[in-house]
Amino acid sequence: MISYGDSCYDYLVAVRKKLYEITSFNKNLAISSVAIIFFPMLLYTYFNNQSKTIGEIFGIDALNWPSLTLFYFCQ
DSSP states (O other): OOOTTSOHHHHHHHHHHHHHHHHHHHHHHHHHHHHHHHHHHHHHHHHHSTTSBHHHHHTOTTOOOBGGGGTTTTO
16 A cells, blocks of 8 residues: 655655566466466367477478477476
8 A cells, every 4th residue: 555645755665666566466477377378279289280290380391390399398
């Protein structure tokens, strides 16, 4: 809670603390939401394209790796 009756310094310190809390929450939310969205996409891609190589899935002819290597990069 930010008190508007405090001195200017106390007010600015409270605003700075509140902005840090908001930034920290947004950072944690972004990290967790990317993981929650990205992992099911990898599973979907893997199970629908098991017989293909990475190059065939993404359209890059030089990559002849099996589709299981999608999960090696997530470690």
